[in-house]
Amino acid sequence: MMHGISPEESALREAPSILTIDLSALAENWRTLSRKIGRSECAAVVKASAYGLGIERVAPALWNAGAETFFVAHLSEGVRLREILPQAVIYVLNGLLPGTAPTFARSQLRPALGSTPEIAEWSDFCAAEKVDLPAAIHLDTGMHRLGLSVDETLRLADTRRLLAFTPSLMMSHLACADEKGNPATERQLAVFTDLVRRFPDVPASLANSAGTMTGQDYHFDLVRPGIALYGGAPIGGGQALNPVVKLQARVIQVLTAERGEGVGYGGAEHTRRETRIATLSLGYADGVFRSVGSSDARPGAAAIIAGRRCPLIGRVSMDLMSVDVTELPEGAVERGDLATLIGDGITLDAFAAVAGTISYEILTSLGHRHLRRYLGG
Numbered sequence: 010m011m012h013g014i015s016p017e018e019s020a021l022r023e024a025p026s027i028l029t030i031d032l033s034a035l036a037e038n039w040r041t042l043s044r045k046i047g048r049s050e051c052a053a054v055v056k057a058s059a060y061g062l063g064i065e066r067v068a069p070a071l072w073n074a075g076a077e078t079f080f081v082a083h084l085s086e087g088v089r090l091r092e093i094l095p096q097a098v099i100y101v102l103n104g105l106l107p108g109t110a111p112t113f114a115r116s117q118l119r120p121a122l123g124s125t126p127e128i129a130e131w132s133d134f135c136a137a138e139k140v141d142l143p144a145a146i147h148l149d150t151g152m153h154r155l156g157l158s159v160d161e162t163l164r165l166a167d168t169r170r171l172l173a174f175t176p177s178l179m180m181s182h183l184a185c186a187d188e189k190g191n192p193a194t195e196r197q198l199a200v201f202t203d204l205v206r207r208f209p210d211v212p213a214s215l216a217n218s219a220g221t222m223t224g225q226d227y228h229f230d231l232v233r234p235g236i237a238l239y240g241g242a243p244i245g246g247g248q249a250l251n252p253v254v255k256l257q258a259r260v261i262q263v264l265t266a267e268r269g270e271g272v273g274y275g276g277a278e279h280t281r282r283e284t285r286i287a288t289l290s291l292g293y294a295d296g297v298f299r300s301v302g303s304s305d306a307r308p309g310a311a312a313i314i315a316g317r318r319c320p321l322i323g324r325v326s327m328d329l330m331s332v333d334v335t336e337l338p339e340g341a342v343e344r345g346d347l348a349t350l351i352g353d354g355i356t357l358d359a360f361a362a363v364a365g366t367i368s369y370e371i372l373t374s375l376g377h378r379h380l381r382r383y384l385g386g
């Protein structure tokens with residue numbers, strides 16, 4: 010049978026779907042933001058395994074591009090990242106859980122301390138160990154999710170000399186910066202500016218990707234982009250940087266259904282003519298949400314096959330979905346061909362919009378059944 014093919018070639022043939030992650034585009038996106046912010050530092054947010062793209066490959070690519078400060082959500086993510094990047098500054102955004110300070114210290118991780126009990130526990134730990142370990146202080150400037158209230162922050166400014174550690178960053182997070190012109194963003198800026206004045210020796214950070222794009226006032230000493238690095242548009246309806254992700258699925262069968270037939274579970278969509286259907290080996294278990302499916306009442310997503318846009322037909326199954334390829338020339342699509350769900354002109358944000366969600370949720374839901382190919386880096 011088929012002798013002499015490489016393991017890579019073989020894996021490619023066997024792959025039901027392919028997720029291509031362009032590390033050169035990712036690095037270029039980081040450099041673009043870094044240039045944009047001038048003298049501020051450009052960090053990188055790599056929580057949830059770099060928004061699902063794989064921290065083992067993404068973090069070194071960002072480090073090589075010049076990023077030195079990284080943000081993860083969980084302690085376990087920080088411990089993993091420390092093994093990958095021994096020299097990086099790593100902040101853990103979800104802060105300090107009771108009794109976990111020794112693990113932070115062992116991996117040289119910095120918690121983002123968002124409450125007075127967390128600050129007290131970190132300070133007590135530093136006093137007991139006789140070390141001054143850096144940590145961020147997270148301020149709540151209007152999101153009401155994490156962070157010290159304004160009053161607690163003012164009290165901290167007055168009692169700071171009692172702390173057994175030196176804060177390394179004053180940070181807050183913007184709730185509405187993805188909505189252009191939302192007045193809540195300016196209000197948060199005003200509150201943050203007023204609070205960090207009281208800690209003049211500590212670097213400050215307010216901006217996510219959207220904040221970074223909003224303007225220089227938001228940059229402070231360090232910006233914390235995530236989604237912009239991964240090719241999502243930070244501001245609704247706005248531009249993205251370079252696309253980083255491409256998602257393709259294999260055509261496993263091409264069939265014909267007569268006019269008026271139901272396609273897929275529930276027969277939710279009926280053919281309006283004799284229809285050629287390409288069945289793809291990709292489904293909602295792979296991050297292609299059921300909400301991108303198509304029905305008689307409502308069209309769904311599309312796939313690019315042989316350079317043409319072909320609409321989905323019927324519901325998305327766990328491992329399969331169907332595409333109407335009637336408009337393609339005879340012989341243009343065959344078993345084993347690839348169809349593109351994200352990429353080739355379909356942006357991540359356009360795909361997310363059809364799914365009724367945001368790029369972040371798409372990326373972090375892509376799952377682990379794809380053959381992952383990393384370009385560059």
Ligand SMILES: *Cc1c(COP(=O)(O)O)cnc(C)c1O
Pocket residue numbers: 054056102181182216217218219233234235236237243
């Ligand atoms: C996730 C996160 C970011 C990055 O946000 P993007 O919108 O992806 O740029 C920045 N800061 C905090 C606190 C976050 O939780």
